[in-house]
Amino acid sequence: QVQLQESGPGLVKPSETLSLTCTVSGDSISTGTHYWTWIRQPPGKGLEWLGNVYYSGTTNYNPSLMSRVSMSVDLSKNQFSLKVTSVNAADTAVYFCARVLPLYCGGDCYQYYLDHWGRGTLVTVSS
Amino acid sequence: DIQMTQSPSAVSASIGDSVTITCRASQGITIWLAWYQQRPGKAPKLLISAASTLQSGVPSRFSGSGSGTEFTLTINSLQPEDFATYYCQQANIFPLTFGQGTRLDIK
Numbered sequence: 001q002v003q004l005q006e007s008g009p010g011l012v013k014p015s016e017t018l019s020l021t022c023t024v025s026g027d028s029i030s031t032g033t034h035y036w037t038w039i040r041q042p043p044g045k046g047l048e049w050l051g052n053v054y055y056s057g058t059t060n061y062n063p064s065l066m067s068r069v070s071m072s073v074d075l076s077k078n079q080f081s082l083k084v085t086s087v088n089a090a091d092t093a094v095y096f097c098a099r100v101l102p103l104y105c106g107g108d109c110y111q112y113y114l115d116h117w118g119r120g121t122l123v124t125v126s127s
Numbered sequence: 128d129i130q131m132t133q134s135p136s137a138v139s140a141s142i143g144d145s146v147t148i149t150c151r152a153s154q155g156i157t158i159w160l161a162w163y164q165q166r167p168g169k170a171p172k173l174l175i176s177a178a179s180t181l182q183s184g185v186p187s188r189f190s191g192s193g194s195g196t197e198f199t200l201t202i203n204s205l206q207p208e209d210f211a212t213y214y215c216q217q218a219n220i221f222p223l224t225f226g227q228g229t230r231l232d233i234k
Contacts, residue, residue, distance in 0.1 A: 009149075045226075046225055046226070046228045047163075047214055047216075047225040048215065048225070049162045049170065049222055049223040049224065049225070051222075052221075060222075062221075062222040063128075063222065064222070074193075094213075098170075101176075103176075103177075105157075105159065105219075106227075108217065110219075111158075111159045111176070111177065111189045111218040111219055112218050112219075112223060113161050113173055113174060113176045113216075113218055114161070114163075114171070114216075115173050117170035117171060117172070118170065119168055119169070119170055119186055
């Protein structure tokens, strides 16, 4: 079955760069049938979509973070990654990676559903 | 961005009860809406796509409806494992956006 696993430092200092990797098993990023996404959840709060990456490297980012976020794929390792620069305390959150199922709905319309998620990893921003 | 607003923010119910959660979108999204369940300390789980399509393995006591800007998630005959937080998500326009969540507690 499809499994996703986040990895990376659990503690990042303010103004530094947060870097996380998601390793995918049970599916191949290179098939191009799905997008791959990062979601975060501050402690006790709701879900925030950070952006998508496609096997080709094409990305879509949340405008609220666009200047600080980047995503990439490593097809040889079946992994995708997240970087958030210049972090501060507001970036403290559980970070989830997930698979996105795109469904065609006619014309130029697509729907995007997050059908498999990693367990999440807590990243704390603190000195 | 499309804003998603859920109501209520929290609801208490007993085993065997039925509950309905509402999600409103700030603009029309046809039926391109998902519902997720999140248990404490776990990742969200996709329950419903396209407003009313139950995912494989999701019990039939869950149902979704709606179109345009107003959507509902109904859970009939509540079971102990249903007490969790539920999120709606608009699925059509980037950035993808979620409601703030509805916490379902045992009364």
